[in-house]
Amino acid sequence: MSVPRTIVVGGGLAGLSAAHTLLEHGKNVLLLDKMPSLGGNSVKASSGINGAGTAPQQALDIQDSVEVFFADTAASAGPDLARPALITALTANSAGAIAWLAGTFGVDLSVVSRLGGHTAARTHRDPGGAPGWTITSALMKRLTADTARAEIVKSARVVRLLEDAGSVVGVEYEAGGALVEARGTVVLATGGYAADFRPGGLLAQHRPELLPLSTTNGEHATGDGARLATALARPAGLCDLDQVQVHPTGFVDPARPDAKTKFLAAEALRGAGALLLDAHGARFVDEVGRRDVVTAAMQAAAGPVRLVLGTAAAEEVRSHCGFYASKGLMKRYADAAAFAADTGIPLESIRATFASYSSYASGAEMDPFARATFRNASYTAEEPLHVAIITPVVHYTMGGLAVDAHARVLTADSATPIPGLFAAGEVIGGVHGRNRLAGSSLLEAVVFGRLAGEGAAKA
Numbered sequence: 001m002s003v004p005r006t007i008v009v010g011g012g013l014a015g016l017s018a019a020h021t022l023l024e025h026g027k028n029v030l031l032l033d034k035m036p037s038l039g040g041n042s043v044k045a046s047s048g049i050n051g052a053g054t055a056p057q058q059a060l061d062i063q064d065s066v067e068v069f070f071a072d073t074a075a076s077a078g079p080d081l082a083r084p085a086l087i088t089a090l091t092a093n094s095a096g097a098i099a100w101l102a103g104t105f106g107v108d109l110s111v112v113s114r115l116g117g118h119t120a121a122r123t124h125r126d127p128g129g130a131p132g133w134t135i136t137s138a139l140m141k142r143l144t145a146d147t148a149r150a151e152i153v154k155s156a157r158v159v160r161l162l163e164d165a166g167s168v169v170g171v172e173y174e175a176g177g178a179l180v181e182a183r184g185t186v187v188l189a190t191g192g193y194a195a196d197f198r199p200g201g202l203l204a205q206h207r208p209e210l211l212p213l214s215t216t217n218g219e220h221a222t223g224d225g226a227r228l229a230t231a232l233a234r235p236a237g238l239c240d241l242d243q244v245q246v247h248p249t250g251f252v253d254p255a256r257p258d259a260k261t262k263f264l265a266a267e268a269l270r271g272a273g274a275l276l277l278d279a280h281g282a283r284f285v286d287e288v289g290r291r292d293v294v295t296a297a298m299q300a301a302a303g304p305v306r307l308v309l310g311t312a313a314a315e316e317v318r319s320h321c322g323f324y325a326s327k328g329l330m331k332r333y334a335d336a337a338a339f340a341a342d343t344g345i346p347l348e349s350i351r352a353t354f355a356s357y358s359s360y361a362s363g364a365e366m367d368p369f370a371r372a373t374f375r376n377a378s379y380t381a382e383e384p385l386h387v388a389i390i391t392p393v394v395h396y397t398m399g400g401l402a403v404d405a406h407a408r409v410l411t412a413d414s415a416t417p418i419p420g421l422f423a424a425g426e427v428i429g430g431v432h433g434r435n436r437l438a439g440s441s442l443l444e445a446v447v448f449g450r451l452a453g454e455g456a457a458k459a
């Protein structure tokens with residue numbers, strides 16, 4: 001008897017995590033992706049993946065717990081939109097997710113940093129500083145090698161879910177100009193809608209004021225999963241579609257300042273101690289505060305806003321800086337005088353900002369923006385500086401398909417599971433409420449990908 005095949009739609013980290021979990025449970029997999037290569041936005045992730053109570057944290061003597069991670073996530077989600085069952089699934093499975101990536105795929109996630117909104121250092125990355133690529137490519141490599149049990153079809157856009165008596169029983173996809181049907185339980189892992197700028201698209205419907213902004217997302221992020229599952233005879237529910245994360249730090253490329261897709265200045269830069277300065281050379285916010293808070297402060301500040309790294313901070317994220325400089329997104333100045341001369345910011349303002357920042361960092365004075373942690377805090381006017389112009393960009397969509405804590409897609413009318421349909425990753429909604437914490441999306445992809453894989457294997 002042939003082994004039943006489960007269909008995974010989307011080859012980013014969520015889809016790959018689901019696919020590997022299905023293989024672990026003895027199932028065969030058909031993975032479809034509409035793009036010519038796998039990886040989605042997952043390969044772009046640059047800050048890392050969260051976990052509480054992990055082996056790398058223990059090795060670094062970092063105190064953390066699932067309870068504290070839960071509390072941070074719930075606070076960020078907001079009292080009205082925090083969903084305890086989903087947050088519990090995310091946080092309680094986080095250490096297991098890191099252990100799975102390290103143990104099964106040999107991914108080195110030994111560097112741990114504390115990013116905005118987190119009470120503890122819990123965002124894990126590889127020493128090379130490209131966690132999205134390192135993690136996702138390890139999963140892709142292994143799946144691609146398993147030709148006996150995993151079939152991967154690229155440039156295959158799923159256009160319809162097949163139904164039978166209220167259950168999802170397969171998909172219809174377009175490939176090479178033909179429509180093809182495939183039968184099996186379905187895991188949707190199609191990512192979010194942060195690049196859905198189309199007239200009538202999800203951003204236009206739910207956050208039209210964001211349409212003029214650029215995005216950090218690849219062109220695939222057009223909300224396909226939401227459209228597929230809401231087209232069912234008994235449609236799937238959606239939640240929080242108006243909750244769209246604008247990231248404060250998209251790079252403005254001096255060669256293409258109006259480009260619709262922008263590189264992200266990784267959260268890790270601010271985690272390493274980067275300052276944000278306005279057009280007058282003054283700070284205006286706690287740089288490691290939550291993304292929504294930092295974005296609002298930037299929009300109120302005198303622009304252009306610049307991200308500035310001193311020598312110690314730049315050293316901590318050396319590979320990031322080298323990459324951004326190679327793309328023409330970041331400039332290195334020999335000292336503050338050179339920075340001032342190039343930008344027109346008065347040198348005295350920069351000196352004053354550095355001096356007051358040192359005083360806040362040493363505890364001699366209170367930071368007026370209530371910054372509490374100061375990493376690599378020494379800034380002098382004499383040291384080399386790495387500088388980039390930044391702007392807020394559409395980055396992540398918190399809203400999506402309504403699911404339960406087992407990654408089962410729920411109906412819109414009765415919030416009951418739709419037989420045969422699971423979802424994981426950015427396509428799902430509700431895990432992060434109003435605001436996703438940095439590092440929690442790769443985690444969502446792995447945790448809910450694993451849950452979806454498990455559920456689909458048993459379905």
Ligand SMILES: Cc1cc2nc3c(=O)[nH]c(=O)nc-3n(C[C@H](O)[C@H](O)[C@H](O)COP(=O)(O)OP(=O)(O)OC[C@H]3O[C@@H](n4cnc5c(N)ncnc54)[C@H](O)[C@@H]3O)c2cc1C
Nearest residue numbers: 010012014034040041042047048158191425426439441442
């Ligand atoms: C620049 C950048 C940096 C980031 N950094 C971090 C970070 O450091 N930490 C963190 O936690 N998060 C980060 N994020 C967010 C995170 O990367 C994503 O939210 C996450 O990777 C989403 O994973 P996914 O598998 O759900 O979707 P994706 O990785 O986007 O994959 C979705 C896949 O589905 C395919 N697809 C879509 N529609 C169809 C269809 N109809 N048929 C077939 N295939 C389809 C797409 O082609 C794509 O390959 C970052 C995002 C960006 C853009």
